[in-house]
Amino acid sequence: MGIVYAIISGKGGVGKTTTTANIGIGIAQEGKKVVLVDFDLGQRNLDLILGLENRVIYDMVHVMDEEAGLKQALIKSKHTDNLFLLAASQTKDKSALVQEKVKKLIETLKEEFDYVILDAPAGIESGFEHTIMYADATIVVVNPEVSSIRDADKAIGIVDAKCERAKENKKVQKYLVINRINPAMVSSGEMLASADILDILSIDLLGKIPEDKGIVEASNTGKPIILNEKSGAGAAYKRICKRLCGENVAFEDVETFNSPSIMGKIKGLFQ
Amino acid sequence: MKIKQYSIKVFEINIESQSSFLAFMDKNIIMLKHYLIYLKGEVTPDMEEYLKSHDISYTTHLNLSDKKHQELVLKQSDLKIIDEIVRSGQDIKVASDLLILNRVNSGAKLQVEGNLIITGIVDGIIFCNGDFMLVKTSSKAMIVFNGVEIDGSLLQNKFNKIIFNGEEIIVSPIEKEPKWA
CATH class of the missing domain: 2.160.20.70 (Pectate Lyase C-like)
Known part of the structure; x- marks a missing residue:
C-alpha cells in the first residue's frame, strides 16, 4: 500500500508544481515507484515541467469517468523509469471532480505505487478540498513572505478540518518546504527567516530550497532542476527526497549569505 | 478457589425521577464511568438501557450502613x-x-x-x-x-x-x- 502526499500552498505561484515535479523525480531515483497526479484541472502545468506536454492523450478525468483505463492514461517520465504522470484535464474544470470518483482513483493508485503525489491547485476552493480529502500527509510549500505564510496557515487549517484522516481522528502529518530563499535578503532582514516561519506555522520542516536562476530554464525545457548536479536548489530537493524515503539527512544552511571572499576573487582572476 | 480483592469507589444515587437521573448521568458520564453506581429508588427500563449502553457497573442492593461517605462536590469550570x-x-x-x-x-x-x-x-x-x-x-x-x-x-x-x-x-x-x- 502506497502513501499519499498532497502538495499544497494556499497561495499560487510559490512553486508547488515545481516542487511536485522535483520530488517525484527524486523519489523515483531512490528506487521507489511514484505517480504524480495533477489536480489543477483546467490549468494543466505539471506535464510541461516534466517535459511531457505532447504525450498527454488521456487525463485523470477520463480515468475517473472510465472513458480510459489507468494504464492508458499513465505517462512514463523521460527521466526515470519509476515515475509516472497522470495529467489534469485541460478542457474540464474543477466541477468535474466528484468525491467518490476521486476516492476510487486514489485507492487504485495506492495499490500500484509506493508514493502517490497530488499537486493541488492554488487557493482553497473545491479542487483543493478534493486533493487533500484522501491524503495521508501534506507537504506545504511556502515562500519567505507574509502573504504566502498566511495563505498556507489557512490551508493547513482546512486540512485539519476537512481531510478524511483528520475526521477519523488520525494525525495528518504536515511537512514544510520553504522555497525561494534568497540568502542575501534573509541576512539583510528583508525576507522572513525560516525559524520565524516555523514558529508561525508550527509544522515539521522538510527542507529549504534556495532561490535558483536555473529553475525558470529547467521549467521551460522540461528538465526539473533536480537533474542538474551543480544546482543548489537541485541538491536541496535531493535532500528532501531522501528524507521522504526515511533517510536522516541533516539540514544544510542555505540562508547564510557568503559574499565572495578576496581569495575567491583573486582565484577567479587566474581562471 | 481463587479470591481477588478490589478497592472500589461507590457512588450512591437517590433517584428522584428518570429525567433528572438521565440528565445527571449525561453530564457526569466521563467521571462516573469508572466507578460502581449504587442506585436507590426505582430503576426504569430506560435507565437500565442507558446504563447498559454506556457499560456502567451498577447495583441496587448494597449494604453500606457502617461505611463513611463524602458528599459529592461537582465543580463546573467556566x-x-x-x-x-x-x-x-x-x-x-x-x-x-x-x-x-x-x-x-x-x-x-x-x-x-x-x-x-x-x-x-x-x-x-x-x-x-x-x-x-x-x-x-x-x-x-x-x-x-x-x-x-x-x-x-x-x-x-x-x-x-x-x-x-x-x-x-x-x-x-x-x-x-x-x-x-
Whole structure:
C-alpha cells in the first residue's frame, strides 16, 4: 500500500508544481515507484515541467469517468523509469471532480505505487478540498513572505478540518518546504527567516530550497532542476527526497549569505 | 478457589425521577464511568438501557450502613481552554473565560466575553470584553478591549496585563518573561 502526499500552498505561484515535479523525480531515483497526479484541472502545468506536454492523450478525468483505463492514461517520465504522470484535464474544470470518483482513483493508485503525489491547485476552493480529502500527509510549500505564510496557515487549517484522516481522528502529518530563499535578503532582514516561519506555522520542516536562476530554464525545457548536479536548489530537493524515503539527512544552511571572499576573487582572476 | 480483592469507589444515587437521573448521568458520564453506581429508588427500563449502553457497573442492593461517605462536590469550570494553534481564517467566539496555550496567527479572530490569557504570540485580531487580559502581541495584532482599541506600540513583544476596573483600562507590561511550562 502506497502513501499519499498532497502538495499544497494556499497561495499560487510559490512553486508547488515545481516542487511536485522535483520530488517525484527524486523519489523515483531512490528506487521507489511514484505517480504524480495533477489536480489543477483546467490549468494543466505539471506535464510541461516534466517535459511531457505532447504525450498527454488521456487525463485523470477520463480515468475517473472510465472513458480510459489507468494504464492508458499513465505517462512514463523521460527521466526515470519509476515515475509516472497522470495529467489534469485541460478542457474540464474543477466541477468535474466528484468525491467518490476521486476516492476510487486514489485507492487504485495506492495499490500500484509506493508514493502517490497530488499537486493541488492554488487557493482553497473545491479542487483543493478534493486533493487533500484522501491524503495521508501534506507537504506545504511556502515562500519567505507574509502573504504566502498566511495563505498556507489557512490551508493547513482546512486540512485539519476537512481531510478524511483528520475526521477519523488520525494525525495528518504536515511537512514544510520553504522555497525561494534568497540568502542575501534573509541576512539583510528583508525576507522572513525560516525559524520565524516555523514558529508561525508550527509544522515539521522538510527542507529549504534556495532561490535558483536555473529553475525558470529547467521549467521551460522540461528538465526539473533536480537533474542538474551543480544546482543548489537541485541538491536541496535531493535532500528532501531522501528524507521522504526515511533517510536522516541533516539540514544544510542555505540562508547564510557568503559574499565572495578576496581569495575567491583573486582565484577567479587566474581562471 | 481463587479470591481477588478490589478497592472500589461507590457512588450512591437517590433517584428522584428518570429525567433528572438521565440528565445527571449525561453530564457526569466521563467521571462516573469508572466507578460502581449504587442506585436507590426505582430503576426504569430506560435507565437500565442507558446504563447498559454506556457499560456502567451498577447495583441496587448494597449494604453500606457502617461505611463513611463524602458528599459529592461537582465543580463546573467556566474556563474554556484551547491547546491548539489558532490559524488564519478561524473565528472563535467564547462566552466564558478563555485560555489559549498556543499562538494566534495573522488572519485569525477571537471574540471573548470573559477574561483572556494567551501564552503564545498574537498576530491576529482580538475582541475581549472581560475584566482582565494577559497577552503578548506582535505589531500586526489588533486588540480591542471593552470596545477600546489598544495602541499596539504599548503592547509589543512583551507580556502585558490589561485590566478594566470599570472606569479605565490599565496596561502594564510584565518585565519578567513568564515561563509557561
